[in-house]
Amino acid sequence: MDETMLLEQYQTGEKNFQGINLRNAELSYADLISANLSRADLQGTNLVLAYLNEVNFSRANLMNAKLCGANLNKANLNGANLRDADLQGAMLQGADFRKANLALAILMDTNLIQADLRGVNLQGADLRGACLRGANLRYERRIYESVNLRGADLRGTDLQGVNLTGADLTKANLSGANLSEAVLRGAILTHANLTQANLQSAFLTEVDLSGANLVGANLKKVKLERGILTHAQLPGVELCDAILPDAKLSHANLTHADLSRVNLVRADLTRTDLSSAHLTQADLTDASLARTNLRNANLSYAYLTRVELSSASIIGVQLYGAIMPNGEIHD
Amino acid sequence: MSVTSILNEVVQNLEESPNLIRIKKVMFCACKGKWENDHIKLKNMSVETLVKELYWKTQKIDKLYKVFEKILSKINKKTEYSLVINTILEQVSKLYLEVKDAKKDDIEIPRLMNSIDLMQNPNQPVGQQSILSQDSRILFEVRFKLMQHSNPLKVKILIFSAIEREFNFSSQDWLQLRSISLDQLLEQLVQTFPTFSALECHVKKVSSYLDKSDEMLQVATALIESIKPLYKTQPIHPSPSQDLENRNKIAVEMSHSNNRVGQEELYQPMFTQESPNYRAVYQSFQQSNLSEIETLHLMEVDGYHSLKPFPDHNYQLSDTIDSDLISGCSGVSSECDENSDQQNQELPDSLFQLEIEIEQQIHQSVTFAISQMKTILKDLEVEVESRLQDYPEEVRKATQYKTLKQFMHHFQDQIIEFDQALSYMETTGREFHGNNNLDERSAESSANYVVQPHNQNQMMELAKRGNSQAITTLINQSLNPRGINTLTTVRNGCLHVFLESEPVSSKESTAQFVHKKLIFLKIKSIQSIKIYGRKTGDKAIVWAQEFAYNHI
Numbered sequence: 001m002d003e004t005m006l007l008e009q010y011q012t013g014e015k016n017f018q019g020i021n022l023r024n025a026e027l028s029y030a031d032l033i034s035a036n037l038s039r040a041d042l043q044g045t046n047l048v049l050a051y052l053n054e055v056n057f058s059r060a061n062l063m064n065a066k067l068c069g070a071n072l073n074k075a076n077l078n079g080a081n082l083r084d085a086d087l088q089g090a091m092l093q094g095a096d097f098r099k100a101n102l103a104l105a106i107l108m109d110t111n112l113i114q115a116d117l118r119g120v121n122l123q124g125a126d127l128r129g130a131c132l133r134g135a136n137l138r139y140e141r142r143i144y145e146s147v148n149l150r151g152a153d154l155r156g157t158d159l160q161g162v163n164l165t166g167a168d169l170t171k172a173n174l175s176g177a178n179l180s181e182a183v184l185r186g187a188i189l190t191h192a193n194l195t196q197a198n199l200q201s202a203f204l205t206e207v208d209l210s211g212a213n214l215v216g217a218n219l220k221k222v223k224l225e226r227g228i229l230t231h232a233q234l235p236g237v238e239l240c241d242a243i244l245p246d247a248k249l250s251h252a253n254l255t256h257a258d259l260s261r262v263n264l265v266r267a268d269l270t271r272t273d274l275s276s277a278h279l280t281q282a283d284l285t286d287a288s289l290a291r292t293n294l295r296n297a298n299l300s301y302a303y304l305t306r307v308e309l310s311s312a313s314i315i316g317v318q319l320y321g322a323i324m325p326n327g328e329i330h331d
Numbered sequence: 332m333s334v335t336s337i338l339n340e341v342v343q344n345l346e347e348s349p350n351l352i353r354i355k356k357v358m359f360c361a362c363k364g365k366w367e368n369d370h371i372k373l374k375n376m377s378v379e380t381l382v383k384e385l386y387w388k389t390q391k392i393d394k395l396y397k398v399f400e401k402i403l404s405k406i407n408k409k410t411e412y413s414l415v416i417n418t419i420l421e422q423v424s425k426l427y428l429e430v431k432d433a434k435k436d437d438i439e440i441p442r443l444m445n446s447i448d449l450m451q452n453p454n455q456p457v458g459q460q461s462i463l464s465q466d467s468r469i470l471f472e473v474r475f476k477l478m479q480h481s482n483p484l485k486v487k488i489l490i491f492s493a494i495e496r497e498f499n500f501s502s503q504d505w506l507q508l509r510s511i512s513l514d515q516l517l518e519q520l521v522q523t524f525p526t527f528s529a530l531e532c533h534v535k536k537v538s539s540y541l542d543k544s545d546e547m548l549q550v551a552t553a554l555i556e557s558i559k560p561l562y563k564t565q566p567i568h569p570s571p572s573q574d575l576e577n578r579n580k581i582a583v584e585m586s587h588s589n590n591r592v593g594q595e596e597l598y599q600p601m602f603t604q605e606s607p608n609y610r611a612v613y614q615s616f617q618q619s620n621l622s623e624i625e626t627l628h629l630m631e632v633d634g635y636h637s638l639k640p641f642p643d644h645n646y647q648l649s650d651t652i653d654s655d656l657i658s659g660c661s662g663v664s665s666e667c668d669e670n671s672d673q674q675n676q677e678l679p680d681s682l683f684q685l686e687i688e689i690e691q692q693i694h695q696s697v698t699f700a701i702s703q704m705k706t707i708l709k710d711l712e713v714e715v716e717s718r719l720q721d722y723p724e725e726v727r728k729a730t731q732y733k734t735l736k737q738f739m740h741h742f743q744d745q746i747i748e749f750d751q752a753l754s755y756m757e758t759t760g761r762e763f764h765g766n767n768n769l770d771e772r773s774a775e776s777s778a779n780y781v782v783q784p785h786n787q788n789q790m791m792e793l794a795k796r797g798n799s800q801a802i803t804t805l806i807n808q809s810l811n812p813r814g815i816n817t818l819t820t821v822r823n824g825c826l827h828v829f830l831e832s833e834p835v836s837s838k839e840s841t842a843q844f845v846h847k848k849l850i851f852l853k854i855k856s857i858q859s860i861k862i863y864g865r866k867t868g869d870k871a872i873v874w875a876q877e878f879a880y881n882h883i
Contacts, residue, residue, distance in 0.1 A: 049482075093479070
């Protein structure tokens with residue numbers, strides 16, 4: 001079967017094209033709305049600006065396919081192979097990508113609003129400027145593996161409120177991305193680039209941000225309970241009103257950071273660089289501050305109950321009104 | 332250093348520029364307020380006179396800057412011309428007093444935004460110097476809205492075409508489109524158009540010119556709707572009054588409806604009553620000597636985007652606009668000089684305001700003409716009805732429709748003739764004379780000219796069907812300003828294009844250009860193209876290039 005036959009048959013009302021072989025076919029601008037192309041072999045096919053709304057592509061082979069600007073709203077791409085496919089500017093709103101392989105695919109500027117991306121492989125994919133609001137990327141034990149976004153390019157991607165629980169974002173580039181109110185519970189962000197990213201009010205419980213670069217990021221009001229931030233680069237970041245109890249911040253760079261009203265109860269701040277940081281009204285109860293650098297930090301009105309400060313460098317620290325380890329108020 | 336030596340230096344530097352013709356074009360436009368495409372005239376112009384005139388017209392650096400900004404917002408090939416303008420600014424600004432002072436204080440001379448800078452450095456953190464950097468959240472919201480209402484790729488193509496050049500689906504364009512994200516395109520778009528209305532106007536025009544214009548118009552509408560918040564956050568262009576703002580809005584709205592046939596109803600309700608400031612506008616229109624009006628013609632400069640502000644609907648030409656007005660529109664550079672001192676003081680502002688007023692004026696006239704038309708059509712209908720009373724229903728209806736259609740056809744022909752006459756006068760640069768009326772001239776010129784469909788869309792349609800004359804005209808639109816004349820014939824599915832020029836144009840660039848242009852047309856009946864280059868007036872072909880023509 002070739003592309004003309006396919007289109008002719010589609011014109012006559014036939015919708016079932018399961019398992020057809022149309023490798024490298026020329027189907028740009030084609031109208032195949034709600035056709036059934038499950039398990040079809042469409043490797044390298046040109047579907048630029050095609051109308052593919054509600055098409056069933058489940059388990060189809062779309063490797064290397066060109067789908068730029070295609071309309072795939074509500075399409076079923078369950079288990080499809082989209083490795084290396086070019087989907088620049090495609091409309092994928094509400095599409096079902098469960099367990100699809102999108103490794104190295106180009107998803108730049110795509111509309112992935114409310115798409116179901118559970119168990120998807122997006123390793124090394126280009127998601128620059130894509131909009132994923134309301135998309136589902138959640139890890140579900142024994143059903144869906146965590147989403148693989150290792151090394152993915154997510155610069156300027158809109159992930160507001162997206163559920164990325166357990167996602168693997170190792171070395172991903174999230175610079176300038178919008179992650180406000182996103183759920184990243186237990187996500188792996190080691191060595192990720194989060195410069196200028198907006199993480200305001202994000203849920204980062206148990207997240208692994210070790211070695212991540214967060215320069216210029218907005219981390220206001222984040223929930224980072226038990227989060228791992230060892231060796232993370234956070235100079236000058238805004239972390240005010242964040243919740244970080246039991247967080248591991250050893251070796252992290254937090255110079256000049258705004259940590260006012262931050263909850264750091266039982267946090268591990270050993271060897272953390274907090275020089276010139278603002279820690280006014282911060283709660284450091286039971287925190288570990290061994291060899292912490294607090295030079296010129298502002299700790300006024302901070303809670304330092306049961307904190308061991310003897311090995312920390314506290315030259316130039318402001319402690320006005322702080323509750324000291326012995327329970328006294330500093331004046 | 333004495334003033335004369337600086338002037339000499341500036342003139343010399345400008346004359347050495349490879350873009351001299353374009354430099355002259357822009358400077359001439361800045362001085363006279365009209366666009367000159369005649370290469371011989373341009374060659375004969377002295378750079379020194381232009382520099383001097385420009386200096387005396389503007390006197391202050393910010394005024395100079397404003398004038399250039401205004402020109403840039405009107406013309407096509409913005410990237411090329413922003414380079415040209417930057418060259419001019421770099422040189423000419425040396426003459427201005429403030430710059431000399433500024434140099435001491437290390438103040439940066441204003442530079443016009445150059446989209447190429449951004450295009451070539453996509454990795455450069457665009458957000459940092461941009462006006463939007465304060466709140467990137469707005470940009471995310473805009474994108475969210477935009478993506479829900481239109482195809483992101485089409486939006487990208489539209490913006491690309493609006494700020495860079497026509498997207499022609501070549502692999503090079505695809506690569507360029509991939510290198511730049513929608514965010515960056517949106518930011519550039521906002522930076523290129525300082526006012527929302529200018530953006531709205533330009534985007535709509537570009538969309539109507541692009542392939543699948545109805546789809547693109549829908550994309551444009553979504554884009555305009557979604558991009559609004561980006562304009563609310565930044566200070567709106569200084570406007571003299573709220574009133575102007577409103578009128579501006581109406582004018583822009585109407586200019587869109589005018590671009591599309593059959594939308595007369597849209598703007599009719601707005602002018603059922605004569606608006607109070609109409610008189611005033613009209614009078615100021617007559618009093619001012621209107622070198623500014625010429626800038627309206629800037630829309631029709633040499634780029635292949637040559638978009639006519641008002642492609643059809645020239646109903647008003649014959650009766651409503653009186654001859655004073657027409658004479659006002661003509662090349663009045665001599666009169667202009669006398670009044671220039673006062674006028675050029677507020678050139679950029681009044682230019683903008685006047686444009687709006689003129690646009691409004693035109694729409695008043697169109698509305699009037701349409702209402703007249705409606706009466707005529709109704710009368711005609713009643714007339715036919717009464718004469719055919721005894722005939723059966725079908726015959727009556729059929730005759731009625733036929734009559735009305737006939738009327739429309741004749742009317743259309745007449746309008747095309749007017750349009751022809753107008754463009755004939757424009758191209759030959761003839762002076763209007765107040766006592767001449769347009770009818771005479773149209774008769775005269777149509778004798779010399781074969782009546783052609785002038786409307787750009789109509790032309791594109793014809794060209795797509797393989798009409799060689801239409802193809803010739805379209806290619807000529809872009810090549811004539813470069814001194815290249817085109818001849819085309821179609822034989823056995825092969826399009827032969829002859830490019831005549833003196834000296835012979837370069838094979839690679841011109842052939843590629845024509846090829847690209849033709850690809851964009853998607854001519855259905857053609858399988859291959861042959862492009863030949865030869866000297867003007869010489870039969871011998873210097874080079875030939877063949878392309879397979881398979882439209883995607």
